[in-house]
Amino acid sequence: MRLGIDLDGVVADFDNCWLDRYHSEFGGERMSTPIEWDGLHRLTHFPDMPAFWDWVRLRRIFRQLEPIPGALAGLRSLAADGHDIVIISAKFDWAIPETLEWIAEHRLPTREIHFRGDKHEVACDVYLDDSPIALPNFVKERPEALVCRMVAPWNTPIDGAVDIPDWDRFLTVVADREPVGDVAQR
Ligand SMILES: [Mg+2]
Numbered sequence: 001m002r003l004g005i006d007l008d009g010v011v012a013d014f015d016n017c018w019l020d021r022y023h024s025e026f027g028g029e030r031m032s033t034p035i036e037w038d039g040l041h042r043l044t045h046f047p048d049m050p051a052f053w054d055w056v057r058l059r060r061i062f063r064q065l066e067p068i069p070g071a072l073a074g075l076r077s078l079a080a081d082g083h084d085i086v087i088i089s090a091k092f093d094w095a096i097p098e099t100l101e102w103i104a105e106h107r108l109p110t111r112e113i114h115f116r117g118d119k120h121e122v123a124c125d126v127y128l129d130d131s132p133i134a135l136p137n138f139v140k141e142r143p144e145a146l147v148c149r150m151v152a153p154w155n156t157p158i159d160g161a162v163d164i165p166d167w168d169r170f171l172t173v174v175a176d177r178e179p180v181g182d183v184a185q186r
Contacts, residue, residue, distance in 0.1 A: 070167030
């Protein structure tokens with residue numbers, strides 16, 4: 001099957017990386033993990049999100065992320081089982097080179113990488129994402145696909161999506177899924 005896999009919040013731990021970096025650079029109490037999708041700057045001294053993203057860009061934070069536990073082994077296991085790993089990530093243009101470096105460093109078993117916001121345009125049999133914007137679009141636009149919500153404080157259960165608390169669960173859900181149609185032909 002074609003498995004459409006998001007990066008941040010699914011394979012790469014953006015939040016803990018930027019929080020650690022912010023704390024070491026600006027001091028103060030280590031903030032807790034964000035619970036909201038938007039408005040990360042409100043956890044910082046930055047006046048708005050453009051200022052926050054400027055800091056993320058200048059520090060090349062997307063190059064320094066730790067993998068999420070179980071993600072790399074999980075991807076390799078799925079690839080070894082014959083599935084196609086299709087990376088689908090919404091990224092700023094400036095983050096793409098360092099994200100490609102990160103993918104190479106961690107030897108993600110993929111031959112197909114998409115950087116785009118309208119993720120549902122990439123046809124897959126299964127999607128795994130944590131975005132409260134992308135998940136409803138997958139359910140609506142790809143009704144034939146299995147949509148998996150990586151459970152996070154910034155998303156909520158969605159009718160038509162399966163809740164995934166960790167990578168072990170994702171591997172089980174994929175193993176239980178029979179391919180529907182021939183998505184590769186589209
Ligand atoms: Mg994400």
